[in-house]
Amino acid sequence: MASKKRVPVIAGNWKMFKNRDEALAFVFAVNDNMPKRKEVETVICAPAIHLSALVKRQGDNLRIGAQNMHFKDSGAFTGEISPLMLVDAGVSYCVIGHSERRQYFNETDETVNLKVKAAIAHDIIPILCVGESLSIREKGTTNRFVKKQILKAYEGIELEDALKVIVAYEPIWAIGTGVTATKEQANETIKGIRRVLAKLYQRVNANKMRILYGGSVNTNNIKELLGESDIDGALIGGASLKSDDFLKLVDAARK
């Protein structure tokens, strides 16, 4: 970790879990133990209905993120939440293009690109998810597949804005399965993503961009994943639901 200049990010993705009381209790339990944001950026991406309440209780070093947003500011889109509404609620991060949204809610590389642009336009930091299915991994075409996702996601995005994006490499076969990518697999694919970003924005800039790993990260495996040269943090589902575990995950990222 010490050799990496990039500030690590530990982001919890609660998915569709926790009622309001549980969500608030979690934030109260972790607030005082969050490191300074220059040391580790910590984010909890909570269900939309809890966002306002959580933002009001977030400590100085914790940020609250959304799990999805629409790309339009407003409109006749029943059930959707706009970036303006997130900003209004004080939300500063948003997961974009999570594989569950791509799989169950028909998100495409095109809508992901629109959402990344909309997030940046509203000063919301996008946590852009990419990652391959098991059949793609087995075919040996992971790098090609992820490259295509990255190229489309960054289409029309200038360097200054690209530097704000956080990428989360999440192989679909590792999400919620208990099967983590090995640290070598994760690091190799993330290096490949950084190469694509270097082609788009030059190596010196790609070296400043944060790329996380996600997929069955837990308190036992986080340290070795973060020890890899190119893994700048983690997007964590199941293991981020308990405050004690979240504190351990964050501690693992301290320098």
Ligand code: PGA
């Ligand atoms: P998991 O989920 O940690 O439960 O595998 C990760 C994610 O979906 O972001």
